[in-house]
Amino acid sequence: MKKFRMTACRGVLAVLGLGLxxxxxxxxxxxxxxxxxxxxxxxxxxxxxxQEFVEFLAIPNLAxxxxxxxxxxxxxxxxxxxxxxxxxxxxxxxxxxVVLARSPADPTKHTVTFYAHYDGQPVxxxxxxxxxxxxTLVNAGTPGAADSDDSATRLYARSSSDDKAAIIGLLxxxxxxxxxxxxxxxxxxxxxxxxxxxxxxxxHEILAAHADVLQxxxxxxxxxxxxxxxxxxxVFGSRGVVSAQLTAFGPNRALHSGHYGNWAPNPxxxxxxxxxxxxxxxxxxxxxxxxxxxxxxxxxxxDALESVPNVDARLKAELGLARTEGQGALAERxxxxxxxxxRIEGGGTGPNPANAIPSSATAYLDFRLVPxxxxxxxxxxxxxxxxxxxxxxxxxxxxxxxxxxxxxxxxARSGPSRGATWCCxxxxxxxxxxxxxxxxxxxxxxxxxxxxxxxxxxxRTKI
Numbered sequence: 001m002k003k004f005r006m007t008a009c010r011g012v013l014a015v016l017g018l019g020l021x022x023x024x025x026x027x028x029x030x031x032x033x034x035x036x037x038x039x040x041x042x043x044x045x046x047x048x049x050x051q052e053f054v055e056f057l058a059i060p061n062l063a064x065x066x067x068x069x070x071x072x073x074x075x076x077x078x079x080x081x082x083x084x085x086x087x088x089x090x091x092x093x094x095x096x097x098v099v100l101a102r103s104p105a106d107p108t109k110h111t112v113t114f115y116a117h118y119d120g121q122p123v124x125x126x127x128x129x130x131x132x133x134x135x136t137l138v139n140a141g142t143p144g145a146a147d148s149d150d151s152a153t154r155l156y157a158r159s160s161s162d163d164k165a166a167i168i169g170l171l172x173x174x175x176x177x178x179x180x181x182x183x184x185x186x187x188x189x190x191x192x193x194x195x196x197x198x199x200x201x202x203x204h205e206i207l208a209a210h211a212d213v214l215q216x217x218x219x220x221x222x223x224x225x226x227x228x229x230x231x232x233x234x235v236f237g238s239r240g241v242v243s244a245q246l247t248a249f250g251p252n253r254a255l256h257s258g259h260y261g262n263w264a265p266n267p268x269x270x271x272x273x274x275x276x277x278x279x280x281x282x283x284x285x286x287x288x289x290x291x292x293x294x295x296x297x298x299x300x301x302x303d304a305l306e307s308v309p310n311v312d313a314r315l316k317a318e319l320g321l322a323r324t325e326g327q328g329a330l331a332e333r334x335x336x337x338x339x340x341x342x343r344i345e346g347g348g349t350g351p352n353p354a355n356a357i358p359s360s361a362t363a364y365l366d367f368r369l370v371p372x373x374x375x376x377x378x379x380x381x382x383x384x385x386x387x388x389x390x391x392x393x394x395x396x397x398x399x400x401x402x403x404x405x406x407x408x409x410x411x412a413r414s415g416p417s418r419g420a421t422w423c424c425x426x427x428x429x430x431x432x433x434x435x436x437x438x439x440x441x442x443x444x445x446x447x448x449x450x451x452x453x454x455x456x457x458x459x460r461t462k463i
Contacts, residue, residue, distance in 0.1 A: 037180035042172065050148055050155075052079065053168045057135040057157040061164075063119040063195035069096045072118050076167070076192055083174060085190070090210045095202040096194025100213065103188040113189040113216040116166040116223060117196035120159035132158040166222035167192060189216060196223070228311040228330075239334060240369035242378050243342075246386075247362040248274065249398055249409045254347075254356045267361040268346040270408070275363060277389060278382075279339045283325035285367075287385045290337070295372040297335055305332055338368040386410060 042049065056075055060068040073096065077087045080101040090098040096119060105111070123132045130136040135157035137146035146153045159165075170190060177184065191214070193203065207214060227233040250267040251260075279285050308331040316324065326333055346361030348354040367378050386393050392406035402409050 034177075034180070034182065037182070038173070038176045041176035041179050045175075046148060049168070049172055053155070053160075053164070054135045054157075056164055056168065057155075057160055058133055060133050061118060061120045061159055062122060063096050063198040066094070066096075069119060069194055073097050073099050073194060076118060079171060080190065083171065088213065090206050090213075092202040092205045092209070095206075098194065098206050099190075099192040100210075101190040101192075102213075103184070105187045109185065109187050110217040111187040111189060111215065112218045112220060113191050113214070114170055115191045115193070115219055115221045116170065117163045117193040118159075118167060119194050119197050120162070120164075121197050123158055128156075130156055132156075135160065163196070163223045170222065186217075189214075191219075227309060228315055229309045231309070237371075239337075240373075240375070242367050242369065242375035244365045244367070244379070244382060245362060246271070246274065246365060247360055247397075247410060249360050249403065250357060251359055252400070252403060254354075254358055257355050257357050260357055264357050266357050268344075268358060271344065271346070271361040271363055274386070274389070274391070274410075275341060278365075278385075281325070283333070283336075283338055285337065285339045287381050288388075290373075290378075290381055293372045293374075293377055294337060294370055301335070305329075305335075334368075335370065337370050337373050340366050340368065342366055 056072075056079070059072050059075060061072050063069055073089065076099045077089070080087050080099070085101040085103060088100045088102075090100055099118070125132065130138075135155055137148060137153055137155055139146040139150055139153045141152050142150070174188070193200065195202065224233065224235055248267040248271040250265050250270070255264050278287060285291070308329075310329050310331075312324065312329050315321075315330065324330075324333075342364040344361065344363050347356060347358040369375065369378065383393050391408045391410040392398075392402065393410055394402065398406075398409040
């Protein structure tokens, strides 16, 4: 169940408020003043902030729900225009529009664009204790009416965290700065996407078609988690991803294992052997030449690892892990490329055995990418290796002639992909020591690496 932490709201607002005026001098005094100002503003206006948030969360926001996703866009436009921002809808056919907002531009200042998305993940209402479209305040320690001033209170709703919280955080930070009489030191743009959770299929097209109004000196992607230790986190890179579907085929229909076992090839067994040839149990990918193109971390990136909090021991206890894959801490390991097996499908389902040899088995994979290891290269490496292992690689299910002509027919198909990027380097003074600075993250947001990188050629970072 997604939840938005009221306590996290205050911390995020403070961080975002700092970002809107960075760099500032003297840094420490300005930081203290802004933190105090933001906390005071949030405390005084909490009911109004919460009300705006609740109304926004109450609008269903699946990208495929055309009527409601456009209601979200319209609501965003009204929220932005109330703050005096110029708004524009950027569309591509019937795709959910991007909502773009701009402050009056000063040509002597740099421009920073903040990205977030207003669509959410699909919902299975049976998994929720409350209606996901009826935002509900809950305090587990105080049954009954929950007090929004209590730090233990949570607001439950779809997208109350990912990613409408970022939108409310940005707009409230802007309100707080204005109330404190602090003008932003940069020109501001807000880019709110409506189909990130659907894989951003139109993002590249929108960015290319509207490049003139999207000129910016820096993109800040507000679609990332806090550090595992709970600290706010600023991330300078993101692993990319390319997904793949690998299917092994056996007989053209399921066969009884008593009558045909040890004679008819079992595609589940075949598939597990293939997977064991692709990676080790220590997380190392064993596809030949897989690491050849990988750009090694720079000296500054290796140095930066020393300042990332080591959360491994606590995470192992929390997750019930006796061991982790490979050598090195989590922050170091996710700077390497990887291969994950999402799931395997084959045969029947449920607790009762079918005693059958299935006709096919499918593994769903995702490769996590780092700079210079492109989706196209990984796809070519995987298919070449499968052929070296003796498999006949098809781009669809085998025909009857393929089955009898080739001992090991297989079907390999790549899915959505996006490249990796290490983004930019920012200098932070001692006043920012409470923010965790991290080289990279897992790369959840579709917007973060490839489309914005390749289309706008603009530095970006992620918070």
